[in-house]
Amino acid sequence: MYIFVGILFAMLVLMGRLVYLMIFCSEYYGKKAEDLHERERDIKAARGKILDANGVVLAANKTVCTISVIHNQIEDPEAVIAALTKELGISEEKVRARVEKVSSIERIKSNVEKETGERIRAYGLAGVKVDEDYKRYYPYDTLASKVLGFTGGDNQGIIGLEVKYDAYLQGTNGKILTLTDARGVEIENAGESRLDPVDGNHLQISLDYNIQMYAQQAAQKALEQKQADSVSIMVMNPSNGELMAMVNVPEFNLNDPFTLNYDAGNVSEEEKQNLLNGMWRNQCINDTYEPGSTFKIITTTAALEEKVVSLSDQFFCPGYITVEDRRIHCHKRTGHGAEDFTHGIMNSCNPVFIDVGLRVGPERFYDYFGSLGLLKKTGIDLPGEAATIMHAKENIGLVELATMSFGQSFQITPVQLLTTVSSIINGGNRIIPHFGVSVQKDDGTVVKRFSYGGKNQIVSKETSDTVRYLLEQVVAEGGGKNAKIAGYSIGGKTATSQTLPRSANKYISSFLGFAPVENPQVIVLVIINNPQGIYYGGTIAAPVAREIFENILPYLGIPVDEKAAAESELAE
Helix, strand or coil, X not given: CHHHHHHXXXXXXXXXXXXXXXXXXXXXXXXXXXXXXXXXXXXXXXXXXXXXXXXXXXXXXXXXXXXXXXXXXXXCHHHHHHHHHHHHCCCHHHHHHHHCCCCCCEEEEEEEEHHHHHHHHHCCCCCEEEEEEEEEECCCCXXXXXXXXXXXXXXXXXXXXXXXXXXXXXXXXXXXXXXXXXXXCECCCCXXXXXXXXXXXXXXXXXXXXXXXXXXXXXXXXXXXXXXXXXXEEEECCCCCEEEEEEEEXXXXXXXXXXXXXXXXCCCHHHXXXXXXXXXXXXXXXXXXXXXXXXXXXXXXXXXXXXXXXXXXXXXXXXXXXXXXXXXXXXXXXXXXXXXXXXXHHCCCHHHXXXXXXXXXXXXXXXXXXXXXXXXXXXXXXXXXXXXXXXXXXHXXXXXXXXXXXXXXXXXXXXXXXXXXXHHHCCCEECCCECEEEEECCCCCEEEECCCCCCXXXXXXXXXXXXXXXXXXXXXXXXXXXXXXXXCCCXXXXXXXXXXXXXXXXXXXXXXXXXXXXXXXXXXXXXEECCCCCCCHHHHCHHHHHHHHHHHXXXXXXXXXXXXXXXXXXXX
């Protein structure tokens, strides 16, 4: 009796379990069974192109292949191993390990040149799959390498604009589903189920190929002539923040980004990665420096806004000024003697600017750092922007204020300096530097147009006009005269700053200039890091800016002032 009841109970349990599996879990197990008989392979989507301001393709795609093997379909393993070893340049040991591995599909190598993939396909080897996909390709190799950035093996952005705008560029991969039998062998005549990929959208940027080339060539020449560590150049429209060029030489090859652009000798993998990280750094946005005398533009702006100085105010420079117990020298140790404020900025006289900074006072001077946007990042559309390194407000004494007044004892990024000065000379409106203009479909239809917010008035138009006038005098007759071009009104400021530690005796030479003075349409910042020999900004950086202006002003359609050109020739 008990045995019968036990058997009946066991049958009821089994029947209940069967009903549960067939009715309540049928969908789950049906999907599992389907998965066992389907093999899935990805079809990579084409990444969107990056186009310059005129539609020149700066980043595109190149057709490559992914080589895989399907273990259960291989008929002649030795032939497969021999062919893949020969064509792919991989060791026989590695190929054998993957060919003999029991798996549904094993990838041997991706990003294989199309010609190689076609040769492998021609062998006709069972179990070998050659799938076409895409690899990022940069037509101009090193052009704007630290701006454009590059992608990894999965076609996702790694640095630069490639990672910043990855969501718009990457697209959606497709899939191929193949039916197999219980052994994992594809069923003949069963066909394939295909989900087509959706290609990424194109990104149009403000960078201009021609202007970038002009700037990059000028930077490379300066790098070689001055045997400098690096040269950075930025070219921007100061009225709206559109960056037309950003150069950091030495650049690197975007089509081979994991190879150092110099011989580092034998280094460990960790050391090499650190060196690669350094090679990829965009000094214009990732690094900070003491701007030196170009910062006198900001000191001038604060003093004019506070109305503590006029152009005719008189000063006397004996070659130094004493602040509390500190004697701070002018770059001209013998002094400039008597001079008004206009000549003080033309001469880039430190004692004049220390005097003016002290008139503004520590608290108000610090406040101008905030109101002019220097205490926060610019918001440029590139990853890794560094922030200003500044004294705490309560720690700014008279000596700190004195050195800050001529651009020392704090650090900013080059892009921050360019942005702040642009915002001063454009009529007083703070702008956001940027590259991104729009996202487009392949037919040119605009999907998204980027907006960079309303402009904030940070200084008065009167101050903006006065600063432009003063900087024009610097180029016309002062320390920036090596940037002068007959027929064009150019304003600017030179700088020569010392890096830390001071004992290393390394310098940064720079020049910041804009044109035309009446209505600035282009601003250029040149920074030469650790030049050998003569290192004064007016001597070596200003001529680089002049060379760039000589190329880009006609290119941008900025007309020559014939009257000014004639007067300049007569003056000479």
